Amino acid sequence: MRGNPKVSPAQRQILSRFAADMQESGCDAVVIIASSTKKNMTRSFVAQFGNELLCNSLIHHAFHTETIVYTDEEIEEENDQ
Numbered sequence: 001m002r003g004n005p006k007v008s009p010a011q012r013q014i015l016s017r018f019a020a021d022m023q024e025s026g027c028d029a030v031v032i033i034a035s036s037t038k039k040n041m042t043r044s045f046v047a048q049f050g051n052e053l054l055c056n057s058l059i060h061h062a063f064h065t066e067t068i069v070y071t072d073e074e075i076e077e078e079n080d081q
Helices: 009-024 052-064
Strands: 029-038 041-050
Touching: 009 029, 009 041, 029 052, 041 052
Parallel strands: none
Antiparallel strands: 029 041
């Protein structure tokens, strides 16, 4: 993780365990992007583990990939009578 003082020790431990498990399962790089909102201010952080060049590519991909917005729309059913 890149020096983020807003991450609690418990969060840091969870992130480290998760990244270690992912690397043990064969991942070359693990990137975790999270955000939190407090008092109407949103903060985000990026934790990266493993191959730094690959991590940077994953971060770039995550921030430049179009997101798909899903909406809750009711679909009318057609009755064949």
